[in-house]
Amino acid sequence: MNDIIYFDNAATTRVRPEVVNVMSEYFSESYGNPSSIYKIAQENKTAVEKGREQVAKAINAEKNEIYFTAGGSEADNWAIKGIAECYSDKGKHIITLSIEHHAVLHTCQYLESKGFEVTYLPVNEFGLVEIKELKKAIRDDTILISVMFANNEIGSVQPIKEIGSLAREKGIIFHTDAVQAVGHIPIDVKDMNIDLLSMSAHKFYGPKGIGALYIRKGIKIKPLIHGGAQERNRRAGTENVPGIIGMGLALELITSELSEEENRLIYLRDKLIDGILNNIPYSRLNGDRENRLPGNVNISFEFIEGESILLMLDMKGICASSGSACTSGSLDPSHVLLAIGLPHEKAHGSLRLTLGMFNTEDEVDYIIKELPPIISRLRNMSPLYEEVVKNKKC
Numbered sequence: 001m002n003d004i005i006y007f008d009n010a011a012t013t014r015v016r017p018e019v020v021n022v023m024s025e026y027f028s029e030s031y032g033n034p035s036s037i038y039k040i041a042q043e044n045k046t047a048v049e050k051g052r053e054q055v056a057k058a059i060n061a062e063k064n065e066i067y068f069t070a071g072g073s074e075a076d077n078w079a080i081k082g083i084a085e086c087y088s089d090k091g092k093h094i095i096t097l098s099i100e101h102h103a104v105l106h107t108c109q110y111l112e113s114k115g116f117e118v119t120y121l122p123v124n125e126f127g128l129v130e131i132k133e134l135k136k137a138i139r140d141d142t143i144l145i146s147v148m149f150a151n152n153e154i155g156s157v158q159p160i161k162e163i164g165s166l167a168r169e170k171g172i173i174f175h176t177d178a179v180q181a182v183g184h185i186p187i188d189v190k191d192m193n194i195d196l197l198s199m200s201a202h203k204f205y206g207p208k209g210i211g212a213l214y215i216r217k218g219i220k221i222k223p224l225i226h227g228g229a230q231e232r233n234r235r236a237g238t239e240n241v242p243g244i245i246g247m248g249l250a251l252e253l254i255t256s257e258l259s260e261e262e263n264r265l266i267y268l269r270d271k272l273i274d275g276i277l278n279n280i281p282y283s284r285l286n287g288d289r290e291n292r293l294p295g296n297v298n299i300s301f302e303f304i305e306g307e308s309i310l311l312m313l314d315m316k317g318i319c320a321s322s323g324s325a326c327t328s329g330s331l332d333p334s335h336v337l338l339a340i341g342l343p344h345e346k347a348h349g350s351l352r353l354t355l356g357m358f359n360t361e362d363e364v365d366y367i368i369k370e371l372p373p374i375i376s377r378l379r380n381m382s383p384l385y386e387e388v389v390k391n392k393k394c
């Protein structure tokens, strides 16, 4: 087993060795600017177009519908601001979810300060949006629906195809933040009626700082980054050539392994969920059991702080994450856990373990063994727990 056991694949992933390998050539040998005319520049232009082809194929898009960005946050910002600005004559109303990533939520809040109106739809206790709520929220002046494909904290996978057909039927543009979904579950932008889709390479074993926005042919959008004519005049800036090449290969590889890897992760995920829930009292699974990302486990433990679980896991070499206050830098626990109806104290005691292609069954067995004593040690120090146990006795 590795010295470090990495269960935080929703935060970022390790870059696969094949990807590091192909990227390295483009730093020190083929380093030309793709806009130049000599050989090492033109080679790069070809390589960038190959990356675009690989990305397009993975989501069943056309090659010229893919625009590279500096990651998922930029793609989300661009999609939402670019559509809002372009279609504001038609209306100023946007619909999104209360559980979106901050790249979407803070962009929407910014647009509110510029005179747009945003509806933040609630989700049910499993973190899923109800189609009837979405239908009710649609107005004549709604120009954009932005609903994440899968949630980064609790792994809930939204009914994207149904939302896509509803939006298409009503003539409303549909964007999805698919940063957690691309490379993890099958996506077909045509079949799902998706107009814009954000993705990020470092969430599927590619490099950080490179992502893409899929923009369906015929959709108008204002640029976010102004400057040169790169990306067919829509996104200025010299192309991140090594990043694009790494992203293309990473996505091609994981897509070819997808169904097998999905099944493997679902098996590990379910073993981990059951192993924790069956061995630790006062614990509950957050998110939906069925409509769930293959690698996502999110569990709340009553009477303790997620933060202290993370510190104890770190001493065992286990990397994980929580929805508690301190990690997010604010006093409130995760907006996602609050949105599914968890009271503050339960939201504070949450632990997120996200599995990926490098995790093994041995690692899952290891954490199933290590976690229960950690939780009981922390509970034994908790005055809240003592009170509950005492009350039980009398």
Ligand SMILES: *Cc1c(COP(=O)(O)O)cnc(C)c1O
Residues within 6 Å of the ligand: 010, 011, 070, 071, 072, 073, 074, 076, 101, 103, 148, 150, 151, 152, 177, 178, 179, 180, 200, 201, 202, 203, 209, 211
């Ligand atoms: C990671 C993440 C982002 C941000 O992507 P970056 O490439 O890190 O900017 C956006 N949305 C979701 C759902 C994410 O998980």
